[in-house]
Amino acid sequence: MAAQSSAITVEGLKKYYGATKAVDGISFDVRQGEVFGMLGPNGAGKSTTIEIVEGLRDADAGSVAVLGLRQPREAQAIKSRIGIQLQTTSLYPRLSVTEILDLFHRFYPNRKTIPTETLIRMVDLDEKKSTRSKQLSGGQKQRLSVALALVNDPDIVFLDEPTTGMDPQARRQLWDVMLDLKRQGKTILLTTHYMEEAEQICDRVAIVDHGHIIEIGAPSELVHRHFSEIAISFQAPDAAETYQSLAGVSHAVSEDGQVTVYTTDAPRTMTALLARESADGAALRGLNVHSATLEDVFLKLTGRALRD
Amino acid sequence: MSTVLSLYVANLKEFVRDRAAIFWTLAFPIVFIVLFGGIFSAGGSPSYNVGLVNQDNGPVGAGLADVFQHKVKPFKVTTSDYDHAIADLKKGTLDFVIVLPTGLSQTVESHHTAQVQFYSDPSKNQTTSQIQLTIVQQVLAVYNQQATQTVPPLALATNSINTHVVRTIDYLMPGILAMSLMQLGLFGTATPLVSLREEGVLRRLGATPLPRWQLLVGQVMLRLTIAIAQAALIIGISMAAFHVQIQGSMLALAGLVVVGAITFIAMGYLIASLARTVESASGISSAINFPMMFLSGIFFPLALLPAFLAPVVRALPLTYLADAIRQVSIGSVPDFPMWVDLAVLGGWAIVCISLAARFFKWD
Numbered sequence: 001m002a003a004q005s006s007a008i009t010v011e012g013l014k015k016y017y018g019a020t021k022a023v024d025g026i027s028f029d030v031r032q033g034e035v036f037g038m039l040g041p042n043g044a045g046k047s048t049t050i051e052i053v054e055g056l057r058d059a060d061a062g063s064v065a066v067l068g069l070r071q072p073r074e075a076q077a078i079k080s081r082i083g084i085q086l087q088t089t090s091l092y093p094r095l096s097v098t099e100i101l102d103l104f105h106r107f108y109p110n111r112k113t114i115p116t117e118t119l120i121r122m123v124d125l126d127e128k129k130s131t132r133s134k135q136l137s138g139g140q141k142q143r144l145s146v147a148l149a150l151v152n153d154p155d156i157v158f159l160d161e162p163t164t165g166m167d168p169q170a171r172r173q174l175w176d177v178m179l180d181l182k183r184q185g186k187t188i189l190l191t192t193h194y195m196e197e198a199e200q201i202c203d204r205v206a207i208v209d210h211g212h213i214i215e216i217g218a219p220s221e222l223v224h225r226h227f228s229e230i231a232i233s234f235q236a237p238d239a240a241e242t243y244q245s246l247a248g249v250s251h252a253v254s255e256d257g258q259v260t261v262y263t264t265d266a267p268r269t270m271t272a273l274l275a276r277e278s279a280d281g282a283a284l285r286g287l288n289v290h291s292a293t294l295e296d297v298f299l300k301l302t303g304r305a306l307r308d
Numbered sequence: 309m310s311t312v313l314s315l316y317v318a319n320l321k322e323f324v325r326d327r328a329a330i331f332w333t334l335a336f337p338i339v340f341i342v343l344f345g346g347i348f349s350a351g352g353s354p355s356y357n358v359g360l361v362n363q364d365n366g367p368v369g370a371g372l373a374d375v376f377q378h379k380v381k382p383f384k385v386t387t388s389d390y391d392h393a394i395a396d397l398k399k400g401t402l403d404f405v406i407v408l409p410t411g412l413s414q415t416v417e418s419h420h421t422a423q424v425q426f427y428s429d430p431s432k433n434q435t436t437s438q439i440q441l442t443i444v445q446q447v448l449a450v451y452n453q454q455a456t457q458t459v460p461p462l463a464l465a466t467n468s469i470n471t472h473v474v475r476t477i478d479y480l481m482p483g484i485l486a487m488s489l490m491q492l493g494l495f496g497t498a499t500p501l502v503s504l505r506e507e508g509v510l511r512r513l514g515a516t517p518l519p520r521w522q523l524l525v526g527q528v529m530l531r532l533t534i535a536i537a538q539a540a541l542i543i544g545i546s547m548a549a550f551h552v553q554i555q556g557s558m559l560a561l562a563g564l565v566v567v568g569a570i571t572f573i574a575m576g577y578l579i580a581s582l583a584r585t586v587e588s589a590s591g592i593s594s595a596i597n598f599p600m601m602f603l604s605g606i607f608f609p610l611a612l613l614p615a616f617l618a619p620v621v622r623a624l625p626l627t628y629l630a631d632a633i634r635q636v637s638i639g640s641v642p643d644f645p646m647w648v649d650l651a652v653l654g655g656w657a658i659v660c661i662s663l664a665a666r667f668f669k670w671d
Contacts, residue, residue: 056515056671076517084515090507094325095318106314107516132325148512 006065007032007156007187008053013062015048022048023059024211030156035178035188037202039195039294041304045211046191047087050160053189054084067155080111083154085145087161093134097125097144100133101151108152119147123177139170146177156187163197175200195295205294209302219294226300227292229262232269235285247272255305262292262300311518315526323530333496333534334541337488341542344484345550348476356440358383359393359405366413372424375447376406382443397429404428404440424448438609439476478553479640481546482633483606486568488538490600490626493572494593497531498579502589505580511671520670528573535569536562556636564636568629571653574660575625581667600626610643625656 008030015023023045030036038046051057053064055075064071066078091100101116114122120129123143128136136144142162149157159178163171171194178201181188192198198205199219207215207222215222229250240254248265263269266289277284299305323329362373377385386393386402396402407425415422426444504510513523543561546552554561575596583589601607603617604626613621621627632649634640644652 054515056511079515080517086508086512086515088508091509091512092318092322094322099318099321103314103318104516106311107513107518109311 005031007034007067008036008189009063009065010049010053011063013049013052013064014060015045015052015057016060021211023052026062026208026211026213028206028213028216030187030189032187033185034203035182035190035201037198037205038189038191038208039193039198039205039298040191040208041193044208046208047160049208050158050189050191054082054158055079056084080108080152081154082156082158083149083152084158085142085149085160085162087164090141091133091144091148094132096132097129097136100144101147104148104151111152113151114153119150122150122180123147124173137170139166139173142166142170143174143177146174150181154186156189157181159188159190161191161193163192163194171197195293195298199294207294207298207301214301215297222294222297223292226297227262229264229292230266230289231260231262231292231296232266232273232287232289233258233260234273234287235259246276251300253299253303255299255303258286258305260296260299262296312522312525312529315522316529319526319530320533323534329496329500333492334538337484337538337542338545340488341481341484341545342549344480345477345546348480355382355384356403357401358385358440359396359402360385360387361390361393361405361407362387363390363410364408364412365410366417368413368416368422369408372408372447372451375451380443380447394427397427400429406444438612439479477546477550478638479609479634480607481542481550481552482637483604483630485539485542485565486604486626486630486633487601487606488542489535489565489568489629490572491597492531492535492538492569493574493576494579494597495590496534497573497576498583498589498593499586501527501577501580502583503586505669505671506586508671514670528570531573531576532566532569535565535573539565552637554637555639560636561633564629564632567650567653567657568633571625571629571657571660574657574664577664577668578660581664581669600624603627604630605643606630625653628652 006029008028010029011027013023013026014021026045026049028036038049040046048057052059053066053071055066055071055078058072067081069078071078092103095103097120098116101119105113105116120126123146125140125143125147128140133141133144146159146162149159162178163174166174175197178188178190182201188201190197190202202219204216204218205222206213215225217225235257236254236259237257238254238259240252240259243249243252243259243261246261246269248263248269249261250264252259252261254260261269261273270289273284295305358376360373360376362369364370373387376383377387386396388396390407393402393405393407397405405425405427407427409423409425412422412424424444426441428440510523514520539562543552543554547554576593579589579592579596583592599620603613603621604624605613605621606626610621610627628644628649631643632646632653635642635646635649642649
């Protein structure tokens with residue numbers, strides 16, 4: 001029963017590099033047709049996890065099933081049914097977009113593939129189809145690498161930080177591609193350290209830190225679980241505790257001179273803050289009032305900001 | 309099979325579109341052969357300036373002097389006294405000096421062994437002095453047979469020395485061919501392979517169901533194509549421009565090119581297994597390339613190397629490849645029997661392939 005609805009089942013996954021526990025007991029489940037995001041800072045263990053699930057790395061402990069097949073024993077069978085986009089993909093630099101896609105079609109002799117022309121249209125590379133891959137911009141390369149992950153019309157698409165290093169426009173373009181895949185009912189496992197990406201694309205998100213999953217759920221659910229509050233952030237040198245006792249404040253954190261207080265009663269907290277300001281003569285620099293986001297959830301759970 | 313073919317075509321396109329790779333693998337050997345050919349085949353047939361000092365008054369001295377002066381075509385003989393001849397040798401106007409010492413005829417007539425002195429400048433090209441020495445030895449051998457009145461098992465006419473003289477370029481062409489096969493294996497295989505790995509191409513291909521052996525076959529097929537193209541260019545240019553004649557069969561030569569290419573491609577894979585970065589791959593390749601270039605008899609005969617290097621020389625696969633190619637192309641006296649050459653090359657290939665299979669990392 002679970003095997004039918006689960007696209008991916010991961011249990012008790014561990015991967016140590018010497019003393020570094022890259023992945024330290026990760027378990028999760030991705031349902032068919034779901035877009036599942038792993039969110040966390042660099043080095044949290046997201047990429048290691050996704051690569052073990054893809055079959056590119058061996059785990060030290062734990063079990064992985066993909067489409068009901070066991071990793072790594074049935075890796076070869078799994079590979080023909082999944083599509084992989086790697087964090088850094090460089091390809092034959094002197095082959096054109098079309099040539100590379102055509103070549104990849106040959107790697108799936110026993111599977112119905114998506115025609116090169118269609119793939120190129122899907123990732124919006126029509127104008128660049130005869131361009132050699134080394135002459136593509138970073139964003140275009142990433143889109144080609146997503147197209148390569150789709151050649152075999154995969155049952156599951158793995159995207160490892162697909163938009164890292166892209167400019168905002170290129171990022172939105174790729175989000176459109178991902179949303180398109182989502183509409184087609186593809187299962188997607190995505191890693192990212194962009195909050196917005198997780199919020200916009202993912203059905204469910206696992207927040208990963210230090211090799212552990214510290215929270216898992218739909219983005220809005222996670223926010224509600226942790227915050228009924230409004231977040232007020234501003235620049236101040238004081239420690240978070242200074243603000244803990246202010247009226248309405250349930251929780252306060254500080255990071256790099258940026259203090260965020262979470263309040264159940266924003267008007268009273270603001271009044272208290274403004275009173276403090278006039279008493280100390282300290283200006284409330286960079287004041288920002290917003291509802292809590294995944295970013296706030298992450299900050300609350302780890303005490304660190306997710307942004308680099 | 310169509311997958312392997314597609315990979316081969318992709319590799320070929322990738323190679324052909326890389327101008328630097330084209331230069332190093334195809335243009336460079338051509339430049340090499342043209343340069344050496346231009347220097348060492350000038351005037352079509354070789355000619356050496358020989359100083360002849362005849363201190364003997366008898367018939368043996370006169371007879372030998374006549375042979376050196378008139379029968380050995382490559383020798384331009386100048387007769388003079390000992391001091392002048394040695395002075396000219398030092399100045400470089402003479403390539404070498406033959407001295408027929410006083411009392412030569414008497415010694416020979418009393419049935420003792422007489423010595424003909426050969427002086428050369430060791431700072432000069434060793435290959436040519438080796439060839440010159442060989443010619444002088446052949447002349448003496450013919451003379452000995454006549455003088456001892458024995459019926460020679462093989463009649464070697466004096467003029468046979470002229471027609472079958474091995475010019476420097478004839479000697480060097482097989483060496484350059486062997487060297488280019490070695491360098492294709494080292495620089496042309498290890499470095500590109502490590503760079504494919506460093507850039508993550510191998511990793512990306514490993515994420516598809518493509519079996520690794522197909523990836524490997526596609527790669528090796530490209531290298532063999534390049535090896536054959538290189539060999540064809542080197543042999544073709546040597547024959548067309550420098551009149552190098554292939555004495556043995558072309559088919560045997562082609563076979564040796566393939567055997568040599570496979571051995572050194574295997575070595576390239578082994579280097580790629582040991583090196584983590586492109587820099588270390590090219591470092592290791594250079595470290596192997598240099599001793600092989602100079603200790604494998606490709607630029608000068610093995611006989612000229614000091615004896616203590618013999619074990620090294622005998623361990624290097626290039627020694628055997630060059631020897632095998634020379635045997636086929638110029639019909640030279642083998643340093644080793646052909647089967648030994650082939651066995652050593654095969655042995656190296658098997659060792660390299662086994663170690664590479666054991667240690668090669670795909671990412």
